[in-house]
Amino acid sequence: MSIIHLNEVSKRYGEVVALSRLNMHVREAAITGFVGPNGAGKSTTIRMITGLARPDSGEVRVFDANPYDSITVHERFGFVSEHDDLYPWAKVRDSIKMLARLNVPRLSNLDEKISESLQAVGMAKYADRKVSALSKGMRQRTRIAASLVHSPRLLILDEPLKGLDPLGRRTIMNLLLKLNQDDKVTILISSHVLEELEQLVDRITLIHRGQTVAEGSPEGIRKLVFSYPHEILFTSRPNDMKKITSSLMQLDGIIRSLELSEGKQEFMDCRVITLQPELFFDELVRISVENKASIVHVDAISESVEKLFDYLVG
Amino acid sequence: METESTYIGTDSHSYTKNELINSFLRGIYLFRIFVTDFIQSRKSKGLIVLGFLPTIIVILTGAGLDRPQIFYMDVFKTIYITFLLPLFGLLLGTAAISDEMESHTILQLVSRPLRRMEIILWRYLATLTTSMMIAFIVVGGFLSIFVTFASLDVGLLFGSMMVSFICISVYSSIFTLLGLALKKALLWGTILVLYEQGLGILIVFVGGPALSLSGHILHAGTAFLNYFHAIPGWTVMMSTQLLTIVTLASIILTMVLFKLKDLS
Numbered sequence: 001m002s003i004i005h006l007n008e009v010s011k012r013y014g015e016v017v018a019l020s021r022l023n024m025h026v027r028e029a030a031i032t033g034f035v036g037p038n039g040a041g042k043s044t045t046i047r048m049i050t051g052l053a054r055p056d057s058g059e060v061r062v063f064d065a066n067p068y069d070s071i072t073v074h075e076r077f078g079f080v081s082e083h084d085d086l087y088p089w090a091k092v093r094d095s096i097k098m099l100a101r102l103n104v105p106r107l108s109n110l111d112e113k114i115s116e117s118l119q120a121v122g123m124a125k126y127a128d129r130k131v132s133a134l135s136k137g138m139r140q141r142t143r144i145a146a147s148l149v150h151s152p153r154l155l156i157l158d159e160p161l162k163g164l165d166p167l168g169r170r171t172i173m174n175l176l177l178k179l180n181q182d183d184k185v186t187i188l189i190s191s192h193v194l195e196e197l198e199q200l201v202d203r204i205t206l207i208h209r210g211q212t213v214a215e216g217s218p219e220g221i222r223k224l225v226f227s228y229p230h231e232i233l234f235t236s237r238p239n240d241m242k243k244i245t246s247s248l249m250q251l252d253g254i255i256r257s258l259e260l261s262e263g264k265q266e267f268m269d270c271r272v273i274t275l276q277p278e279l280f281f282d283e284l285v286r287i288s289v290e291n292k293a294s295i296v297h298v299d300a301i302s303e304s305v306e307k308l309f310d311y312l313v314g
Numbered sequence: 315m316e317t318e319s320t321y322i323g324t325d326s327h328s329y330t331k332n333e334l335i336n337s338f339l340r341g342i343y344l345f346r347i348f349v350t351d352f353i354q355s356r357k358s359k360g361l362i363v364l365g366f367l368p369t370i371i372v373i374l375t376g377a378g379l380d381r382p383q384i385f386y387m388d389v390f391k392t393i394y395i396t397f398l399l400p401l402f403g404l405l406l407g408t409a410a411i412s413d414e415m416e417s418h419t420i421l422q423l424v425s426r427p428l429r430r431m432e433i434i435l436w437r438y439l440a441t442l443t444t445s446m447m448i449a450f451i452v453v454g455g456f457l458s459i460f461v462t463f464a465s466l467d468v469g470l471l472f473g474s475m476m477v478s479f480i481c482i483s484v485y486s487s488i489f490t491l492l493g494l495a496l497k498k499a500l501l502w503g504t505i506l507v508l509y510e511q512g513l514g515i516l517i518v519f520v521g522g523p524a525l526s527l528s529g530h531i532l533h534a535g536t537a538f539l540n541y542f543h544a545i546p547g548w549t550v551m552m553s554t555q556l557l558t559i560v561t562l563a564s565i566i567l568t569m570v571l572f573k574l575k576d577l578s
Contacts, residue, residue, distance in 0.1 A: 013578065044578060050425045052577040069573065071337075074427040081425070083418035087347070089354035098347050102426040105339035146422075 001028045003154055003186050004049055009058035011044055011210070018044040019210040021058065026188050031180050033197035033218075034190040036207035042190045043082050045207070046158045049188070050079050062154070075103065077154040078147030082162075084139055086146070088132035092123060095131050096146045103150035110149070117145040122171045136163040144172060148179075155179065157189045161196055173200050194225060229256060230277040233299045234270055234284065240293035241268045247287040248272070254280050267296060340428055341436050348440030352406065358444060361402050365452025368393055372459050382464035386457065387541045390474060394453055395535070396528045399481045400507050402445045407489025408499040410441050411572065424577055431569040434490075438565055441486045449478040470539070477535035484531060484557050487564035494571050524548060530557055 004026035011019040019041045026032045036042050047053040048060045051067035051074060060067060067073040086095050096114050100107070107113065118124045121141040131139060140163050147155060155176070161169050177200065179185040191197050197204065204221045206213040214224055236244060241260070248255060256273045263269040274280040277300065288295050352358050368389055372378060378385025411434070414420040423433055453474050460466035488506070493499040523529045523545045532543040533553040545553065
């Protein structure tokens with residue numbers, strides 16, 4: 001069953017098309033990753049889901065209701081926006097308390113719940129520190145704690161891992177997994193880095209230029225992404241290069257194209273395009289060892305996320 | 315959430331008693347956030363300093379102590395009612411929603427179970443309360459000089475606060491609306507205040523004193539303070555009704571605009 005349902009949703013800002021007939025579903029009790037490059041329309045979509053904005057056309061349903069200015073929908077989710085949106089003058093605990101009271105004005109064990117949330121995000125020892133005196137990562141963790149106190153059934157997180165150090169990331173990811181597994185909280189989490197979410201989510205929706213590019217399991221999406229032609233450059237001495245390339249040419253189906261060029265000093269460069277980069281690297285090492293040919297430099301030429309998504313859109 | 319069986323309202327728009335209590339409590343907590351936000355801001359502290367300038371001048375020069383009643387009324391009308399209090403309304407009102415938007419704190423509020431019209435209502439009440447607190451401090455400070463050194467009646471404070479309340483209610487509602495509706499609200503607000511101070515006086519010569527907002531405020535204020543201000547053809551009640559309509563219309567328009575506003 002879908003908790004979030006977007007059907008043919010479009011949104012324009014003047015001449016700019018932010019969303020174009022976007023379709024998306026978030027299943028109940030699942031963790032769904034929402035991935036796309038910057039400017040793809042992730043935050044616009046999240047603002048439609050959280051009722052901060054309305055679509056020009058199409059339909060947005062959350063808990064089977066229109067989320068725009070809806071108390072019944074807003075009561076049931078927790079939201080972490082992409083912005084630093086805490087009042088800077090408040091202390092961490094007070095900041096969470098005053099926001100939580102807007103959700104649960106009569107919760108008797110509020111202090112206890114706040115302590116639990118702070119503990120969960122690793123901010124318990126900073127509870128009496130002013131928000132303005134926190135680092136970016138600490139503020140991010142405080143905002144995540146503030147979204148949890150009222151025990152929401154749905155958590156919507158817009159780039160929540162941005163600005164966190166590796167330990168902070170791990171803490172938050174473990175927390176989200178725990179909330180999902182123990183309390184069956186449905187989670188929608190956005191990021192522009194696919195790898196960041198792979199270990200966390202059950203499903204991934206890829207978005208680019210306001211359209212859904214792909215939707216599926218992390219494995220399926222990974223397979224799709226790896227079908228993208230990867231460009232790899234390696235450098236070797238001319239004699240060694242000859243041995244390596246002649247062996248590479250005999251590989252079946254791994255290499256799409258191979259191009260040799262003069263490198264720096266006495267070296268030669270070889271530029272390879274492959275659909276199976278992991279297999280290619282394995283084969284390159286094997287060939288190099290078997291032929292006793294040395295490779296002085298290997299570089300996977302990084303393509304921009306934009307290009308990858310352009311490729312996926314076709 | 316537990317639901318009580320008492321329903322209030324029509325069938326199509328019924329609220330449980332529980333929901334109404336929760337809604338009211340949320341409003342109170344929201345009001346507290348807004349008031350604390352105002353108190354913490356440098357703007358409020360700056361306004362208090364500005365509001366104390368007439369008091370400082372009287373302390374330094376001793377001006378008006380020989381004719382306290384007339385001097386106090388003149389300064390209260392010309393400096394506080396037609397300039398300083400509208401300025402408080404301008405600076406606090408225009409920033410009421412736009413500051414929340416600029417700092418993105420509005421996202422924390424709108425994504426919680428609060429109707430947008432409730433946010434506007436409580437924000438307006440917070441602006442009004444804070445402006446009244448500042449007015450109480452600065453007008454009370456000014457009056458205290460004359461009470462202490464010239465035996466002026468302390469009872470004037472009540473009347474002064476009532477006139478201040480009328481003034482702040484009207485200007486805060488107008489400037490909250492401008493702050494939401496216009497991109498350069500501060501500029502338009504300044505033009506409005508200058509209209510009252512400069513152009514308004516010219517228009518008053520042409521079209522009569524009925525065209526001045528501060529004129530109507532002063533006119534309505536005669537019900538609470540003993541000074542003379544008249545608008546030909548207008549009773550105090552008519553001026554009060556006009557000001558009430560302007561205030562309510564501004565608040566309702568702000569609510570409608572905010573209800574329709576995309577927070578993207």
